[in-house]
Amino acid sequence: MINEENQKRRSFLKNFGIIGALLIAVGLFFRDLWLYLYPPKRKKKFHKYLVAKLNSVPLGKAKEITLGNDPVFVVHLDQGYRVFSGICTHLGCHVRWEEEKQRFFCPCHKGVYDKTGKVISGPPPRPLDQFKVEEDKNLVYIYVETKTRGPWS
């Protein structure tokens, strides 16, 4: 009797092990195939991009440059240099800098941002996007996302 039960338990364990291994193998196989369909998320990389010389933008003024086709504003404030993307956070129009009013103005739906990028009035849902700024010697750099060439990115 005891022997028989032992044998039963043993054969159960054996079948359990074999079926388990089989399931894991098949599972792994299809997991890998599934992951194949999802291209890996690239880690965002940033690199330094020269935007201005320290003394080229006087205090309280802004310099407009282009990054690709998009406008970027280098603003010299009391706190130092700030660099804003010139793309309105509302619907993506290009904003302009109004120096006498010390503000950014979006002509599409009259969005207004102050010189620190904060929304003063109009429809924009959030402040202007800012770049991380680094002053190195007498040059101002921003950190720009490294995009790659090619059909897959």
Next chain:
Amino acid sequence: MDTVKGQQWLIGIFSTLLIVILIIVAGMEMKKSESTKPEIEIDKTTAQCITCHEDKGIAVKQIDAWKESKHAVMGIGCYECHEAKKGDFDAFTCTGSNILVARHPTPKDCGKCHEQQVKEFANSKHAHQFWLLKNGDRAAFEFPMATRHGCEECHQIGNIWPDGSVGECDACHAKHSFSLSVARQPETCGECHVGPDHPQIEEYIESKHGNIFKAKGKNWDMGYSTTNHEQIPIEAPVCVTCHMDGNKTQPMTHNVSARLATESQAPWSFRTVWDQEHLGDWKKKRERMEEICASCHAPDFYKMYFLNADMVNLQYDEIRRAFVHWTTKLTKNGTIKRLKYKGKYWSNPVLNGWDELPEHEMYYGWHHEGRRFRMGAEMMAADYTQWHGIWEIQEDLTELIKWAAEHGDAEAKKIVNTNDPRKFITYALYDVPGTEWGIPTKTNTTPFVYQAFPDYWDRIYKNVETVYKRGLISEDQWNLWLKRYKNRDYYLGLKYANSPQVDSTWNFYKKRNDIDFKAMKEQVIDLVLPGKNFYNNK
């Protein structure tokens, strides 16, 4: 295994095997790294330049080169370097636009970002004006049109610009890609450090370092940065690895003089004092170089290597002393004359002069052969130390003395007429017992001086002690020399020269030599042709 049970086991086994392999596959997947080329963003000004230049087809390849550069990725476009203000020496309005452009960005412009490199460069001998300070005389020998694309082209590396800055960065950093790999290529240095008077590139290729680079270097990625105190990533050094690149302990430098201890290009070899206040004395500079050597070699090896190389430099000075003795003497007694025009001299008995043989030989003995002799010893180029070096120097000196004898110099006549082999050593000697390569056994049984002078090593000792006391070699080097001196029988291998095992090997080759000689004699020396000599019918 044909039973159902057996097959169940097999299913289990192969499932496990598949699991293991799939885990390895997943592991490989994790290790995969991606490398992609960053996209460049071209700003409006640069885009304007590019469009116009491409339309007109002017220097378009330079645009392609720029697009490959790190500058392009970092937003450093045309105008960041080519910016000009009205009145700048090189300002011009670019045709078809109203942009004021600088034709020649100078080190001052590069220094806006690369401040340290420009500063270091300006403090290096690359920036030194030595060739102009001492150029007056040779300008009598070579006229400007000849040197325009000659001397001046290489020495442009130390150009003084109208804005006061010095140097030409793109001499090494080929514009407009400013590729590190190109700058690091030995041939970049070899553009100028080549030829009969300073064949560094040839010496490098002759060295083991250069050979390894030639064999394997094409697969090395030479675009690395050495500013982060990391291990040198390549297997064998190129020129800049030792003279400029950083390693774990040494910072990268654009001052090529920071690691050089001897002025072995100068007419006399001497311990460098170049920019001592910043760079430290020659010992400090040597230490820096040794730190680089230490990346790959043991101190045992490179300290000995440098001791031998330093002694070659000191020995050179003694040979030069003989040259100078003759040219000064012959000038003084009027046998040869200095070049002179309207009261100004255009040659110098201790430096140059090209119209009379003694001056010529002395110049060669320094500017060509003398440098090859010294630099070959410093850069592991045996053939340059030997055949392109000392052999030719000795010939120069012999020719000079012969010329002096023919022109009535009694001292010279005595030397020429004697059959005493000592006549080739009209100067004092240095020596280091043995080499860094190992213990020779028979090599040092042959030299004439070892056989002829019982007091040879006493004399050498006094010479080396003197230069040590003068500070021309360091205490370290003196001790290293002393250690070898005291055990010179061992280091020279004389201790083993007549041991049975060495003798038995030696005799083997001696026999071979006899066989060779016999064959040579039988085949050709004893050969008499019946056709006779056409001149006298014998």
Next chain:
Amino acid sequence: MSVKAWLKERFPIDYDKFIEINENIFIKEPIPIHMKKWWYCMGATPLILFTLQVLTGIFLAFYFVPSPEMAYESVRHITQDVRFGFWVRGLHRWGANLMILSLFLHITRVYFTRSYQKPREINWILGVILFGLALTFSFTGYSLTYNQLSYWAVTVGTNLIKSVPIIGHSLLVFMRGGEEVTANTLTRFYMLHVWFLPLFLVFFLVLHIIVLRLHGVSEPEGFPKGKYFPFYPHHFYKIIIATLFLLAVMSALSIILPPGIGLPADPTTTPFHIKPEWYFYPTYRFLRMVPLKVGIYVTAAFLIAFTFWPFIEPLLSKKNSVRRNISYGVGALTLIITLALTIWESLT
């Protein structure tokens, strides 16, 4: 209402009958006793591999772009960028190679057990057609990577077609989609590889299996006749084991010998060493040994003889033992020549 009842209402099938048929056809399929031996039961290997090829092929098609500009780049992308891409491509590449290898072995086994004899002649011919399809599959698939070797293999391979009498030229234009190897050629090969060939192959495969089942597996000489065991579980397990084994081997191979991507196709430069895949070595070597016309006619004659061997063999002699000896002799000779040509080609 139970699920079963719900389904039965939507699909009014006699489920008991269905289960019965299933049991008769699959579960209880009588398998002759000799197939308990590993050597005799691997006919399903090509089928397993084909199924895996379909699976990995579908996955590769997610990323592959059949255009001259993008084909090579997308293969590179799959191999170097996509997660597990090197593995999926490795499985597909090695699957193709192993499929051809397993077909060689399967054909050799069928030939030497003389299973093609009456009344199974048609199934042999179906098998030959399947083998031809598999080779075409490999050739078209290999060409899609659009690297130097595959581009020039297409050029040379399609040029060979030109020497077919009468229809050669129009066949060439049909294959290339023009006089030259162009983007048309690539899309045509792609079409063949993912549509035509799979359809044809499945069709002939089903026929092959139906004919096999109608006759039952042939019983070779030297084994007790008339003894059977049911398909499940014994043979079913064998197929699972084979599948696991093949997956493990192919995965391992895709790590140890990963398929390379070569150099991108350059229509202006022919590479120095241009060779087809190993399974074309015998033909390739032979065609290079003799004048092209001769080579093509001899190859064609061989193919005809090979295809119709089950009908040719009975004409040779009335005595079974003589026929067997002739068959063995011809088979051995073919095998030796094939192997010799393959080895010769791979060494040069």
